[in-house]
Each structure stands twice: as C-alpha cells, then as structure tokens.
Amino acid sequence: MAQTDRLHSFRIRASQADLAAWERAAANADMNRTSWLRSLAADAAAGTRHPGILADEIRALRRELSACGNNLNQIAHRLNSGSRADPEAALDRLGNLMGEVSDFLHDAHAPKRKGGSRTRRQRQ
Structure with a gap:
C-alpha cells in the first residue's frame, strides 16, 4: 500500500437525506464519497468553486x-x-x-x- 501524507481526518454530522444526496453526487462524478468531498473542499480552498x-x-x-x-x-x-x-x-x-x-x-x-x-x- 502506498504511503500517504493524509494523516488528518474529521467528522461531519449529516442527515440521512444529505448522506444519500452526497452518495448520488459522488456516484455521478464516478468517485467515492470521500474523494468527492475532498475534491469539493480542494476546489473551494483553491478558489475554483x-x-x-x-x-x-x-x-x-x-x-x-x-x-x-x-x-x-x-x-x-x-x-x-x-x-x-x-x-x-x-x-x-x-x-x-x-x-x-x-x-x-x-x-x-x-x-x-x-x-x-x-x-x-x-x-x-
């Protein structure tokens, strides 16, 4: 397994509806939920969204x-x-x-x- 520099994690509270919506959005983007959320956060941090x-x-x-x-x-x-x-x-x-x-x-x-x-x- 490749070593990663991703040493930190965080938790978010979400409703069942939010979680289902995020799962659908991630699937539509051909990503898993974690990668999809990470890409949204990275885009926001980079100022692209x-x-x-x-x-x-x-x-x-x-x-x-x-x-x-x-x-x-x-x-x-x-x-x-x-x-x-x-x-x-x-x-x-x-x-x-x-x-x-x-x-x-x-x-x-x-x-x-x-x-x-x-x-x-x-x-x-």
Missing part, C-alpha cells in the same frame, strides 16, 4: 430564462391574436441562452480531473 457566487449565477440565469419565457409568451400571444410577430430574434437568443445554461451546468458539476482539466462524461 464559490458556493455564494454559484448561487448568484444561478439566480441570474433564472432571471434570464424567465425573461426569455416572457418574450416567448408575448410572441405566442401576438401570433394567437392574429398579429404579425417576428420570433427569429427571440428564438436565436433562447438558443444562445440554452447553450450558456448547458455550459454553466456542465462546469458547475464536472468533477476536476488530474491535471486540472475538466472532461464531459459520455452518455451511455
């Missing part, structure tokens, strides 16, 4: 998605009332926003791999 900033970014994305939804509803209302509407710009913006959301979610959930690169998991 900021939970508060992440929450702010999610709120901003929700606002943008809501605005796009409102625009689509207005277009649908105009079209259903017999008025003319050009949905092309709104649909282009929605497509771009969907790409941004996809990229954001991938970056937020992608486990950090050896060497610092992030790889997208292949769908099976």
Whole structure:
C-alpha cells in the first residue's frame, strides 16, 4: 500500500437525506464519497468553486430564462391574436441562452480531473 501524507481526518454530522444526496453526487462524478468531498473542499480552498457566487449565477440565469419565457409568451400571444410577430430574434437568443445554461451546468458539476482539466462524461 502506498504511503500517504493524509494523516488528518474529521467528522461531519449529516442527515440521512444529505448522506444519500452526497452518495448520488459522488456516484455521478464516478468517485467515492470521500474523494468527492475532498475534491469539493480542494476546489473551494483553491478558489475554483464559490458556493455564494454559484448561487448568484444561478439566480441570474433564472432571471434570464424567465425573461426569455416572457418574450416567448408575448410572441405566442401576438401570433394567437392574429398579429404579425417576428420570433427569429427571440428564438436565436433562447438558443444562445440554452447553450450558456448547458455550459454553466456542465462546469458547475464536472468533477476536476488530474491535471486540472475538466472532461464531459459520455452518455451511455
């Protein structure tokens, strides 16, 4: 067995629901729970993940998605009332926003791999 410099340990109290959620998240990242928690702590210590900033970014994305939804509803209302509407710009913006959301979610959930690169998991 290889010798390690990991001589310290700590305990955290967690509910059954928290523990189950952490187990699922670790499994989704192809990691065990200890490695997954260690990677989260290492990312936070390195400044690569900021939970508060992440929450702010999610709120901003929700606002943008809501605005796009409102625009689509207005277009649908105009079209259903017999008025003319050009949905092309709104649909282009929605497509771009969907790409941004996809990229954001991938970056937020992608486990950090050896060497610092992030790889997208292949769908099976």
